Amino acid sequence: MVLLDIFTDADFYNAAIRLTTPLLLAAMGGLFSERAGVLNLGLEGMMLMGAFFGYLGAFYSHSVLIGLVVAALCGGLLALLHAYLSITVKVDQIVTAVGLNMLALGITSTFFRLIFGMDLKQLESPGMVPVNFGALSKIPFIGHIFFEQVPLVYLAVVLVLLVNYILYHTSWGLSIRAAGEHPKALDVAGIDVVKVRYLAVVLSGFLSGLGGAAITLSGINTFYDNITAGRGFIAFAAIVFGKWTAAGTAMATLLFGAGEALQLRLQAFNFQLPYQFFLMLPYALTLIVLIFFMGPAKGPAASGLPYIKDKARGHHRRTVKVKQSGANL
Amino acid sequence: MFEGAFSGLGNFGASLVLAIPLMLAGLGIALAFRSGIFNIGAEGQLYLGAMAATYFGARYHDLPFIIHLPLALAASCAAGALWALIPGYLKVRRGFNEVITTILLNYIGVHFVNYAVNSFLKDPATYAPQSPPVAATARLPKLLPGTELNAGLFLGLLAAGILFVIIYKTDWGYQLRAVGSNPEAARTAGMNADRTLIGAMIVSGSLAGLAGAVQILGYQYILLQDFSPNTGYDAIAVALLGKLNPLGTVMAAIFFGALRNGANTMQILTGIPVTIVYVIQAIIILCVLGFTRLKLNFIRFSQPREVDF
Numbered sequence: 001m002v003l004l005d006i007f008t009d010a011d012f013y014n015a016a017i018r019l020t021t022p023l024l025l026a027a028m029g030g031l032f033s034e035r036a037g038v039l040n041l042g043l044e045g046m047m048l049m050g051a052f053f054g055y056l057g058a059f060y061s062h063s064v065l066i067g068l069v070v071a072a073l074c075g076g077l078l079a080l081l082h083a084y085l086s087i088t089v090k091v092d093q094i095v096t097a098v099g100l101n102m103l104a105l106g107i108t109s110t111f112f113r114l115i116f117g118m119d120l121k122q123l124e125s126p127g128m129v130p131v132n133f134g135a136l137s138k139i140p141f142i143g144h145i146f147f148e149q150v151p152l153v154y155l156a157v158v159l160v161l162l163v164n165y166i167l168y169h170t171s172w173g174l175s176i177r178a179a180g181e182h183p184k185a186l187d188v189a190g191i192d193v194v195k196v197r198y199l200a201v202v203l204s205g206f207l208s209g210l211g212g213a214a215i216t217l218s219g220i221n222t223f224y225d226n227i228t229a230g231r232g233f234i235a236f237a238a239i240v241f242g243k244w245t246a247a248g249t250a251m252a253t254l255l256f257g258a259g260e261a262l263q264l265r266l267q268a269f270n271f272q273l274p275y276q277f278f279l280m281l282p283y284a285l286t287l288i289v290l291i292f293f294m295g296p297a298k299g300p301a302a303s304g305l306p307y308i309k310d311k312a313r314g315h316h317r318r319t320v321k322v323k324q325s326g327a328n329l
Numbered sequence: 330m331f332e333g334a335f336s337g338l339g340n341f342g343a344s345l346v347l348a349i350p351l352m353l354a355g356l357g358i359a360l361a362f363r364s365g366i367f368n369i370g371a372e373g374q375l376y377l378g379a380m381a382a383t384y385f386g387a388r389y390h391d392l393p394f395i396i397h398l399p400l401a402l403a404a405s406c407a408a409g410a411l412w413a414l415i416p417g418y419l420k421v422r423r424g425f426n427e428v429i430t431t432i433l434l435n436y437i438g439v440h441f442v443n444y445a446v447n448s449f450l451k452d453p454a455t456y457a458p459q460s461p462p463v464a465a466t467a468r469l470p471k472l473l474p475g476t477e478l479n480a481g482l483f484l485g486l487l488a489a490g491i492l493f494v495i496i497y498k499t500d501w502g503y504q505l506r507a508v509g510s511n512p513e514a515a516r517t518a519g520m521n522a523d524r525t526l527i528g529a530m531i532v533s534g535s536l537a538g539l540a541g542a543v544q545i546l547g548y549q550y551i552l553l554q555d556f557s558p559n560t561g562y563d564a565i566a567v568a569l570l571g572k573l574n575p576l577g578t579v580m581a582a583i584f585f586g587a588l589r590n591g592a593n594t595m596q597i598l599t600g601i602p603v604t605i606v607y608v609i610q611a612i613i614i615l616c617v618l619g620f621t622r623l624k625l626n627f628i629r630f631s632q633p634r635e636v637d638f
Contacts, residue, residue, distance in 0.1 A: 041428065081615075085615065085618070085619070089618075089619055091618040091619060092618070094367060094428060095569060095614070095618055096615070096618060098369070098562070098565055098566075098614065099566070099611050099614035099615045099618065100611070100615075102562065102563075102566065102607050102610055102611040102614065103607070103608060103611030103612070103615070105559075105604075105607050106604055106605065106606070106607025106608035106609075106610070106611055107607075107608055109602065109604035109607065110602045110604045110605050110607075110608060113602035113604060114601075114602060225604075229436075230432065230433075230435075230436050233429065233432045233433070236429065237429045237433070240426070240429070274444050274447060274448060276440045276441065276443050276444035276447065277440075277444065279440045280436070280437050280440040280441065283433045283436040283437050283440075284433075284437055286433055287430065287433045287434070287437070290425065290429070290430070290433075291419065291423075291425075
């Protein structure tokens with residue numbers, strides 16, 4: 001029984017966790033942005049920026065750490081643009097994201113070709129190596145799953161706890177949540193909504209950039225066009241599955257990570273099914289889970305809405321709109 | 330780049346050829362946007378449309394032209410519409426956000442078509458993953474001798490004309506715009522917003538499917554793996570640049586076709602990668618967004634949007 005072989009193999013779980021990490025990092029970033037009221041479908045582009053420039057940084061500096069820093073910064077840069085367009089210029093956040101994702105695809109593919117030319121020599125950058133936990137890694141089964149992962153994996157796990165703590169137990173987290181639920185109230189309380197949102201979006205860019213680098217720098221250590229292949233969108237979907245909570249989102253990303261690990265193994269086992277069906281699996285799984293296991297869930301009330309400060313008293317147009325969104329459907 | 334795009338009849342024809350799929354898919358997206366449903370699924374719909382057109386185009390060989398070509402085109406419309414109906418249904422009946430569902434369906438659709446050219450649609454005469462060529466009776470006729478320009482251009486212009494009439498001159502078009510700009514008010518006024526949205530998705534998917542078909546029946550004649558990367562996404566840019574207006578979308582598609590054709594020439598001449606087009610397109614989208622914000626605000630864009638599933 002091939003399936004049983006897969007599920008009793010520690011390697012499968014190890015891979016599932018490894019493949020969850022990029023999604024988890026991006027999703028945690030996206031959670032900040034969502035909670036602060038900025039819909040961030042640009043996660044995909046930010047991951048792609050991180051994936052390419054992280055690889056490039058590590059390739060030229062011969063240092064993975066520098067690669068990761070570059071990845072975070074480049075993701076953050078694209079996020080800053082997203083923040084500027086959707087918060088300051090107040091254009092539609094979904095359309096902005098479509099543009100930014102295309103920009104990221106163009107920038108990364110073009111630079112990749114300009115730098116490495118058309119011949120597809122697989123030039124490897126240095127990559128992350130698994131953390132050495134000594135004796136812990138020697139524990140049968142468990143050791144390989146939990147104690148032979150690259151550092152970013154542990155960072156991602158810690159991040160889930162951290163994000164949960166920040167969102168619910170700090171005043172900054174309260175500001176973020178308020179910016180997404182009721183920006184007007186936050187404004188009245190004397191906190192700058194724009195600043196809170198900017199920070200949240202840029203943070204999502206940092207984390208997505210790291211998520212992208214987690215794809216390129218943890219094993220394959222190379223890059224190809226559109227390497228993120230929609231993982232940013234899956235991360236976004238995970239936030240929705242997780243009902244905008246850190247723990248729920250983490251569980252959802254784990255499901256997709258496992259789907260991807262399963263897909264890779266099923267391919268390797270040379271099943272009678274054509275490999276394209278396995279490539280479909282993570283996306284199909286996401287869709288199926290969505291259709292059959294998710295009821296409609298409500299996101300932050302003001303997500304997707306630009307905040308416009310009322311200049312004159314008694315000018316209630318915008319407040320009415322925010323209220324509408326809560327009652328909508 | 331400019332030279333490659335416009336100089337000479339051949340080059341201009343080539344630009345127009347590339348513009349046709351963008352035009353059709355862009356028109357579909359524009360219509361969907363108008364009704365307030367964000368169809369990012371043109372890519373998948375286009376692939377399935379191309380697959381259906383190839384299936385009917387390459388399978389039959391003794392049908393008369395007058396039946397064969399319309400059959401293949403109709404099949405592509407049906408396939409695209411069916412693929413668009415899934416997110417449409419999920420949005421209307423279950424309240425799922427169409428952005429995520431359409432994107433997921435894009436990946437599923439593209440992989441499925443790639444499977445098709447490796448299996449039931451594969452040309453047994455070759456080892457390469459490609460379909461057999463489409464029969465001559467299912468091909469779109471060439472318009473100008475010496476260029477690749479084909480009758481797909483008429484389809485694009487016809488679709489634009491019909492959409493213009495639909496959007497601005499019919500009751501349904503009025504409902505569509507009303508639902509798009511303020512769903513609550515449209516409901517209060519007694520309009521059936523759900524039916525309007527489903528209708529918009531069907532038309533939108535059909536046009537995207539047709540966009541796939543013209544690419545196969547117009548000049549490629551065989552279906553290849555990953556035959557049309559990103560056309561469905563580029564069409565979003567086309568629709569936006571055309572300000573969701575049929576005439577504007579046609580102009581934008583021609584502009585983008587020229588951009589792609591010019592970039593191809595540029596890559597050959599100067600070695601600047603053709604992917605630079607994405608950068609240019611993205612900058613255009615973002616600039617157009619910035620400049621036309623107020624205009625777009627009338628079309629739901631600053632409206633309260635639900636992010637729930």
